[in-house]
Amino acid sequence: MNDAEHSRGTHHHEHPKFDLQPEAPPAPATAGTIFTCPMHPEIRQSEPGNCPKCGMTLEPMLPEAGEGENPELADLRRRFWWTLPLTVLVTLIAMSGGLFGAARPWVELALGTPVVLWSGWPFFVRGVQSVKNRSPNMWTLIGLGTGAAYLYSLVAAVLPGIFPSSFQVDGQVALYFEAAAVIVSLTLLGQVLEFKARSETGAAIKALLGLAPKTARRIRADDSEEDIPLTHVHVGDRLRVRPGEKVPVDGVVLVSTATFPDGFFLLNRQLV
Numbered sequence: 001m002n003d004a005e006h007s008r009g010t011h012h013h014e015h016p017k018f019d020l021q022p023e024a025p026p027a028p029a030t031a032g033t034i035f036t037c038p039m040h041p042e043i044r045q046s047e048p049g050n051c052p053k054c055g056m057t058l059e060p061m062l063p064e065a066g067e068g069e070n071p072e073l074a075d076l077r078r079r080f081w082w083t084l085p086l087t088v089l090v091t092l093i094a095m096s097g098g099l100f101g102a103a104r105p106w107v108e109l110a111l112g113t114p115v116v117l118w119s120g121w122p123f124f125v126r127g128v129q130s131v132k133n134r135s136p137n138m139w140t141l142i143g144l145g146t147g148a149a150y151l152y153s154l155v156a157a158v159l160p161g162i163f164p165s166s167f168q169v170d171g172q173v174a175l176y177f178e179a180a181a182v183i184v185s186l187t188l189l190g191q192v193l194e195f196k197a198r199s200e201t202g203a204a205i206k207a208l209l210g211l212a213p214k215t216a217r218r219i220r221a222d223d224s225e226e227d228i229p230l231t232h233v234h235v236g237d238r239l240r241v242r243p244g245e246k247v248p249v250d251g252v253v254l255v256s257t258a259t260f261p262d263g264f265f266l267l268n269r270q271l272v
């Protein structure tokens with residue numbers, strides 16, 4: 001439905017003889033952008049978000065020229081770097097055995113909690129979404145695995161007495177804070193690397209888009225001319241391409257001087 005609205009707005013527009021707002025700035029590129037999942041092209045929605053099937057971050061179908069760094073990549077990277085020292089510490093303490101003595105469960109709890117609950121929060125959100133959408137995926141497993149390890153360890157650290165004595169060694173129950181923290185940190189690292197790879201692909205496409213001109217010179221019904229953003233070019237518009245200019249859109253040549261590219265010609269837009 002969104003796609004239908006999109007195409008109606010740009011492709012089959014009955015173009016006015018005179019542009020009512022010739023000086024209007026180009027519409028923000030995000031308006032009308034369709035987002036899709038790299039793994040599930042059938043997913044299409046008008047807002048950014050996560051794929052309802054696999055939980056992957058949706059990407060715009062057409063990368064926008066001049067777009068900055070993906071805010072989600074910046075967020076994931078921040079979560080990764082801020083909690084990496086905690087993950088390393090909690091792992092070292094868990095492996096060290098007797099360090100910190102009776103205080104060890106509390107130290108591990110203090111170190112592991114920000115990693116799992118703050119850094120891993122986006123993963124729990126996706127895990128819950130996957131259950132709501134009845135589409136189990138990677139995030140269901142990561143959410144379940146880290147959530148179970150964290151909750152079990154939380155109870156074991158706070159109330160070790162409720163566990164059977166066979167679970168206890170010197171009054172302490174085995175903790176898995178470091179396992180949950182390592183899973184969250186490694187998953188974050190994987191997400192950051194995946195985002196980087198995807199943004200490099202996008203950058204290559206953006207470089208190609210950059211080769212196309214950003215404006216076109218439209219000839220009004222009274223034969224005067226105006227420069228308009230490419231997005232305002234409609235089917236049926238007559239465009240002038242002057243010497244040395246790039247051809248902005250596909251079209252049919254209406255008038256051409258004999259010595260193109262030295263002359264100029266008029267385009268009648270036919271295709272998008």
Ligand SMILES: [Zn+2]
Nearest residue numbers: 037040051054
């Ligand atoms: Zn997907």
